Amino acid sequence: MSSSTPAYTVPGLSVETGGEVTRLLNLRLHALNDLALTLKHVHWNVVGPHFIAVHEMLDPQVEAVRGMVDETAERISTLGGSPHGTPGALVSERTWDDYDIGRAGAIEHLGALDLVYTGVITEHRSVVDATEETDPVTQDMLIGQLRNLELFQWFVRAHLETAGGRLSTGDAATEREAASRAGESDRA
Numbered sequence: 001m002s003s004s005t006p007a008y009t010v011p012g013l014s015v016e017t018g019g020e021v022t023r024l025l026n027l028r029l030h031a032l033n034d035l036a037l038t039l040k041h042v043h044w045n046v047v048g049p050h051f052i053a054v055h056e057m058l059d060p061q062v063e064a065v066r067g068m069v070d071e072t073a074e075r076i077s078t079l080g081g082s083p084h085g086t087p088g089a090l091v092s093e094r095t096w097d098d099y100d101i102g103r104a105g106a107i108e109h110l111g112a113l114d115l116v117y118t119g120v121i122t123e124h125r126s127v128v129d130a131t132e133e134t135d136p137v138t139q140d141m142l143i144g145q146l147r148n149l150e151l152f153q154w155f156v157r158a159h160l161e162t163a164g165g166r167l168s169t170g171d172a173a174t175e176r177e178a179a180s181r182a183g184e185s186d187r188a
């Protein structure tokens with residue numbers, strides 16, 4: 001038994017499986033806490049002619065993502081595990097870098113946020129696959145969250161899309177690259 005194997009879990013699941021699902025969920029918890037903070041950071045740092053639209057678009061996303069944080073943490077507790085809810089745990093256990101854009105134009109931030117959402121959604125989907133057999137209840141929760149996360153990414157992407165249906169961020173690999181491509185396309 002590893003140290004994160006709980007003493008008990010939900011009926012019908014082995015404690016080993018409960019522990020495994022808990023480990024996967026703690027990283028999703030970090031991703032969602034990180035996303036909620038990053039969305040607020042953008043809400044505060046966005047400048048330029050599209051300021052008010054983007055500033056106001058982000059708060060409902062923050063509220064919804066905070067709801068997902070609570071739901072995910074409580075699922076971990078329900079499974080007999082311990083949610084890692086502190087900022088120190090988030091920073092030491094996450095597998096991605098901090099959002100690295102400060103005060104910037106709306107389109108630049110949206111370009112970078114497109115990448116942030118891609119990261120969160122891709123990993124959420126991989127945990128959906130991983131819980132297919134082991135815990136469909138957790139899987140169902142994650143699928144429900146994905147429905148909103150994917151919708152929010154579309155809200156972001158609709159600002160970056162050309163009439164021809166192309167995303168100005170293209171295949172940018174970093175937030176800075178995505179921000180600069182989106183900005184260039186907006187000025188063109």
Ligand SMILES: [Fe+2]
Pocket residue numbers: 043
């Ligand atoms: Fe505000």
